[in-house]
Amino acid sequence: MKLAITTIDAFTSKAFSGNPAAICLVDQELSVVQMQSIAMEMNLSETAFVKRNVETDSFSLRWFTPTVEIDLCGHATLASAFVMEKSGWAKSGETIRFQTRSGDLLVKSDGEWIEMDFPLISTFEKEHPFFGNDFFGTKITRTAKLKGNWIFELEDADAVETCEPDFALVKNHSEEGIIITAPGKNSFDIYSRYFGPNIGIDEDPVTGFAHCALMDYWYKGSGKSNLKAFQASKRGGEIHLEKREDRVIIRGQAVKVLSGEIEF
Template structure:
C-alpha cells in the first residue's frame, strides 16, 4: 500500500518554526496498529490520519509516537491548511472534522486557518508536588484540567528559561504540565507544555493546551480575546477568542515535505 505523507509546520509563517505535524491522507481504512506504527515512524508530536467521508467532511484521528489522543490543535490546523492549499477542499466553505472530541470545524480567513474547538474548563488548585516551585522557578498559582495541570510562573522569562527534569516530571504528572505567565507586551500570555508520559518531552506549540489556557486567563482577567506565544525552542503564536464554551483558534502554517510511504500493514 502507498500512503501519501505530508508534514506541515503549524502556528507559524516561517519554515522550521511552530509545531510540525504529520498528515496521512487515507485512501481507505487502516488499522489502529497501522496508524500507531506510522506515527512512531514519523516521530512527530502528533500525526493526523484523514479519511474523507463526504464533501468537506473528514474523519480525523491523532496519534503521538506512543498513543492516540483525544484532541490536537496544531495537527488539525495543519490538516485544514493542507486541504485548502492543495485544493482538496472549497476555500469558501467550512471543513468538518469528525473526531474523538466531537465535531470540529475549520475555515479559511485570509492567510489564517480558524478552528472552532471546545473550551477546556480549568479548576483552581495546588499541584501535589509542584506546589511552590517548578524546577527552580516560583509557582504563583495552579489549575487542574483533565489529566493535566496549569502552573503559573512569576514572569515570562521564567517560562522561557525553566529546564525540567523529565524523569521527575513524568513521575508527577498524568499526561502533562502547562506552564504559563503574563506576556511581554506583544503577547498577552506565554506558555510551554511538557508531556513526557505521551512520548513528547516538550510540545513546540499546542492548540489543545490553549483551549484550557483561554479559560485560565479569562478567569484571571475577564478578557475574551488573547494573543498567545508558546516559548519552545521552535516557538509559535496564535490568536484566541473565547465564545461561550467554544474557543476560536487562529493560526498560520507552512508546508514542509511530501512523499509516499510504502507499507504492508
C-alpha cells in the same frame, strides 16, 4: 502499500518553526496499528489521518503521537485543513467539518490564517501534591487542574522561557503533562510551554489543546476573552484566541516543509 504524507509547520508562517505535524489524506480505512506505526516512524509530536465521509459531507480526523492516540490536537488539525485546501479536498473559505474523539470540529481558512472552533477546556484551581510553590527553581504563583494535565502560572514570561524541567519528575508527577504559563511580554498577552512526557512528547513546540485550557484559565483570572498567545519553546509559535461561550476560536498560520510517500 504507498501513502502520500506531508509535513506542515503549524502556528507559524516560517519554515522550521512552529509545531510540525505529518498529515495523511486517506481514501481507505487504516487500522489503529497501521496509524500508530506510521506515527512512530514519523516521530513528530502528532501525525494526523483524515478520511473522507461521503455520506455525511464530513471528514474523520484522528491524531497519534509516537506512542498513543490522543483526544484533541490543535496544530495537526490546522495542518490537516491546510493540506486539504492545497490538495483540493477543500476550497478556500469553506467550512470543513471534522468528526473526532472530541466531537465535531469546524475549521476554515481566512486568507493566510486558519480558524478553528474548538471546545473550551474547563480548569479549576488546585494545589499540586508534589511541586507545591516551586517548579525546578522557579516560583509558582498559581496552580490549576484540567483533565489529565496541570497548569502552573510562573512569575513572568522570562521564567517560562528559561525553565529547565526534569522530564522524569514531570512524568512521575502528572497524568499526561504540565503547562507552564505567565503574563506575556512584547505584543503578547500570555506565554506558555507544554511538557507531556507521559504521551511521548517531552516538550510540545506549540500546543492547540493546551490553549483551549489556557483560554479558560486566563479568562477566569483577567476577564479577557481575546488573547494573543506565544508558546515559548525553542521553535516558538503564535496563536490567537477568542472565547465564545463554551468554545474557543483558535487562529494560526501554517507552511509546508516536506511531501513524499510512505511505503509499508
